[in-house]
Amino acid sequence: MTVSCADPYDPANIFARILRGEIPSDRVYEDAHVLAFRDIAPVAPVHVLVVPKAPAVALPDFAATASDADLAGFVRGIAATAHTLGLEEDGYRVVINAGGDAGQEVPHLHAHIFGGRPLGPMLAR
Ligand code: 5GP
Numbered sequence: 001m002t003v004s005c006a007d008p009y010d011p012a013n014i015f016a017r018i019l020r021g022e023i024p025s026d027r028v029y030e031d032a033h034v035l036a037f038r039d040i041a042p043v044a045p046v047h048v049l050v051v052p053k054a055p056a057v058a059l060p061d062f063a064a065t066a067s068d069a070d071l072a073g074f075v076r077g078i079a080a081t082a083h084t085l086g087l088e089e090d091g092y093r094v095v096i097n098a099g100g101d102a103g104q105e106v107p108h109l110h111a112h113i114f115g116g117r118p119l120g121p122m123l124a125r
Contacts, residue, residue: 001105002099002100002103002104002105003057003058003099003100003104003105003106003107004099004100005057005058005059005060005061005098005099007057007107008057009055009056009057009061009107009108010107011055013106013107013108014106014108015049015051015106015108015110016055016108018035018037018051019035019051019053019108025037025038026038028048028081028084028085029050029077029080029081029084029085031073031077031080032053032073033052033053033054033069033070033073033074033076033077034050034051034052034053034073034074034077034078034081035050035051035053036048036049036050036051036077036081036084036113037049037051039112043114044114044115044116044117044119045115045116045117046085046087046092046113046114046115046116047112047113047114048081048085048112048113049110049111049112049113050074050077050078050081050110050111050113051108051109051110052066052070052073052074052077052109052110053070054066054067054070055108056108056109057107057108057109058098058099058104058107058109059096059098059109060098062074062109074109074111078094078111078113081113082094082113082115085113085115087113087115087116090115090116091115092113092114092115093112093113093114093115093119093122094111094112094113094114095111095112095114096109096110096111096112097112
C-alpha cells in the first residue's frame with residue numbers, strides 16, 4: 001500500500017520503530033538529525049536509507065514543519081552517509097519517493113542512497 005502525502009503521521013510506522021530501537025536495523029551512520037541503515041531489500045550493491053529523526057510523513061510536511069536545523073541536518077546526513085560508505089569517488093544516486101505515484105511505501109520520510117555500480121538511466125522510458 002502506498003502513502004499519501006496528506007496522511008497524518010503515525011508514530012507506529014516501521015521507521016519510527018527502527019529510530020526508537022524497537023526493531024533491529026543494519027546501521028551505517030547516525031548523528032543528531034538522521035539515522036541511516038541498509039535497506040532490507042536492496043536493489044543495488046549499496047542501498048541505504050537515510051531517515052530524519054524528526055517526525056514527517058513525506059517531503060511536503062517535512063519542508064513545511066521541520067526546523068531549519070532538521071532540514072539542514074537531513075541534507076548533511078545524506079551526504080555524510082554517502083561519505084561514510086565511501087561512495088564519493090565513484091558517485092551515487094539519492095532518491096526520495098513522495099506519495100502514491102512515486103510508490104512511497106513507508107510513511108516516514110526517507111532518502112534512498114544507491115551506489116556500488118553504474119546506475120544507468122534515472123527512469124525506464
Ligand atoms: P519507499 O518505497 O517508501 O520509498 O521505500 C521503502 C523502503 O523501505 C523499501 O526499499 C523497503 O525495502 C524498505 N524497508 C521496508 N521495511 C523495512 C524494514 O523493516 N527494514 C529495512 N531496513 N528496510 C525496510
